[in-house]
Amino acid sequence: MLGGSLVSKKVMNKNKEWFDAVESGSLTTRMSSDISLIQDGINENAGYVLQYITTFLGGFALALIRDWRLALVVLSISPLLVASAGFMGVSVSKWTDKVQEAFAEAGAVATEVFSSMRTVMAFNAQEREIDRYSSKLGTGFKAG
Numbered sequence: 001m002l003g004g005s006l007v008s009k010k011v012m013n014k015n016k017e018w019f020d021a022v023e024s025g026s027l028t029t030r031m032s033s034d035i036s037l038i039q040d041g042i043n044e045n046a047g048y049v050l051q052y053i054t055t056f057l058g059g060f061a062l063a064l065i066r067d068w069r070l071a072l073v074v075l076s077i078s079p080l081l082v083a084s085a086g087f088m089g090v091s092v093s094k095w096t097d098k099v100q101e102a103f104a105e106a107g108a109v110a111t112e113v114f115s116s117m118r119t120v121m122a123f124n125a126q127e128r129e130i131d132r133y134s135s136k137l138g139t140g141f142k143a144g
Contacts, residue, residue: 028107028111029103029104029106029107029108029111030100030104030107033100033103033104033107034100037096037100059074060074060075095143098143099140099143102136102137102139102140102143103136103137103140105136105139105140106133106136106137106139106140109129109132109133109136110133113129113133
């Protein structure tokens with residue numbers, strides 16, 4: 001529960017202007033989405049990273065045993081592989097941020113509408129709110 005209390009403390013210590021800038025449901029939607037991504041990353045990717053590192057080291061050791069010239073070829077290509085993996089990581093990170101932001105906005109619209117459903121019904125604004133939610137979702141799907 002330490003993590004939950006730390007997050008609560010950080011959110012409660014924000015300035016009033018921050019709460020004006022952030023939509024009401026955006027925070028909870030973003031937090032649940034981020035937590036889900038972290039869980040997925042820890043569960044699957046940690047094993048993959050370990051597997052890939054041991055495969056690379058094993059292959060390099062095998063190359064040293066079989067033919068040292070082959071090991072030099074692998075060693076000379078390694079910086080290129082690391083650079084391309086880094087570029088891909090940065091690109092995916094930017095893409096993920098855009099998608100998460102768009103879906104956080106859609107979640108904020110849904111939370112706002114559901115929390116004030118009587119008002120929406122009173123003004124017969126169901127179609128307008130559905131269109132607003134759909135446009136936010138469409139932005140997320142276009143970004144992803």
